[in-house]
Amino acid sequence: MKTFFTQPVGNLSRQNAIVFLTINIVFIAVEFSGITALDAIEDLLNFVWGFSLVSIIIAAYYLAEDHVPDYWRSAHTILATVIILGTFVEITDDLDGGFLPMYFFWAFNSLVYSLTLRGNGVFRPIYENLTIVGALFLTIGTSLTLFFSFEIPESFELVGFAGWSLLVIGFSLGNYFAWGDKSSSSTE
Amino acid sequence: MKNFALQPISVQAKSQSLVFILCNLYQIAEAGTGFDGGGFSIFVNLMWGFSLSAVIIGQYELTKEQVPEFWKTGSAILATVVLLAKCLEVTNPEIDTTAFYFFFFFNLLFGSFATEGIYKPIYLYLTAAAALCGLLFTGADIFFDYTFPESLQPLFLLIGVGFTVGVGYGNYDAWNKN
Numbered sequence: 001m002k003t004f005f006t007q008p009v010g011n012l013s014r015q016n017a018i019v020f021l022t023i024n025i026v027f028i029a030v031e032f033s034g035i036t037a038l039d040a041i042e043d044l045l046n047f048v049w050g051f052s053l054v055s056i057i058i059a060a061y062y063l064a065e066d067h068v069p070d071y072w073r074s075a076h077t078i079l080a081t082v083i084i085l086g087t088f089v090e091i092t093d094d095l096d097g098g099f100l101p102m103y104f105f106w107a108f109n110s111l112v113y114s115l116t117l118r119g120n121g122v123f124r125p126i127y128e129n130l131t132i133v134g135a136l137f138l139t140i141g142t143s144l145t146l147f148f149s150f151e152i153p154e155s156f157e158l159v160g161f162a163g164w165s166l167l168v169i170g171f172s173l174g175n176y177f178a179w180g181d182k183s184s185s186s187t188e
Numbered sequence: 189m190k191n192f193a194l195q196p197i198s199v200q201a202k203s204q205s206l207v208f209i210l211c212n213l214y215q216i217a218e219a220g221t222g223f224d225g226g227g228f229s230i231f232v233n234l235m236w237g238f239s240l241s242a243v244i245i246g247q248y249e250l251t252k253e254q255v256p257e258f259w260k261t262g263s264a265i266l267a268t269v270v271l272l273a274k275c276l277e278v279t280n281p282e283i284d285t286t287a288f289y290f291f292f293f294f295n296l297l298f299g300s301f302a303t304e305g306i307y308k309p310i311y312l313y314l315t316a317a318a319a320l321c322g323l324l325f326t327g328a329d330i331f332f333d334y335t336f337p338e339s340l341q342p343l344f345l346l347i348g349v350g351f352t353v354g355v356g357y358g359n360y361d362a363w364n365k366n
Binding site: 005006007008009012040041043044047054058059061062073076077080081084085087088091092093 | 257261284290
């Protein structure tokens with residue numbers, strides 16, 4: 001157990017990227033199939049979702065530290081805190097549609113992070129672009145509801161789902177492969 | 189005031205450990221006797237969160253030779269979560285902060301695995317036992333809507349004692365050794 005929590009940040013991030021992707025796939029499968037078998041552990045899954053995302057965000061600073069100013073470390077700490085607190089709010093209160101400010105903040109920061117690092121070779125281009133497109137979708141979607149009380153029509157929900165999927169895939173696999181590339185280049 | 193804020197982390201963590209112990213003793217006495225301290229109890233409750241946050245921040249400095257650097261960020265997040273939980277409780281006692289404490293117990297339990305050799309075993313085991321009880325109580329509540337029967341309530345005393353001695357005096361003692 002000790003080795004799990006004290007392992008290098010890259011390993012922790014890669015494991016959590018896989019966990020994050022898996023949990024999202026489970027959520028999507030549950031949403032579309034309508035099965036209720038996992039209702040009892042929905043909050044537990046939500047906690048693991050938040051915990052894995054927080055781990056990836058903390059590690060993401062170390063992935064980019066050669067390309068960004070030092071104060072980004074504090075910004076990552078703040079973002080990770082918002083995610084974990086937002087997850088707690090979702091677990092405690094049954095919010096319809098989730099805790100929107102958390103998703104907006106995450107999407108907006110992912111957009112800025114990905115655009116800043118674009119072309120630096122930290123992330124593979126395919127995942128970089130997927131993250132940017134997905135984060136853009138989510139930033140626009142959440143800000144419309146959050147700031148302008150605009151309810152997105154049901155016919156557009158599929159677009160929102162596509163944006164969410166792009167962000168999840170780009171973010172999780174992007175971090176997974178970026179840490180793999182970083183560790184293999186440092187051992188060469 | 190300047191001297192207080194700028195004192196070395198070892199001094200700060202030691203003083204906050206003592207504050208944490210005092211706050212716990214007050215709260216245990218309050219719960220045991222059933223008296224209501226009113227505004228003073230709210231102040232003690234807030235100080236409990238503040239002192240624990242300082243202890244958590246100090247804990248990273250104490251263990252930094254044994255843990256990866258990203259634990260520094262993790263400690264800052266955990267300290268914020270604890271302090272915010274207390275702020276919410278003080279503002280509106282009806283807000284459910286169980287999930288905040290679940291996260292705290294989770295980190296406390298698994299963190300104790302990585303801090304062997306820093307704390308005396310007795311304090312380490314007390315902390316781990318308290319964290320395990322806390323994890324079970326809070327986890328059962330938030331994830332499965334299960335409340336343990338009243339007959340098990342004395343276990344809360346174990347959590348209280350484990351915290352007071354394990355976290356409070358354990359940290360004070362560990363900083364003394366350093």
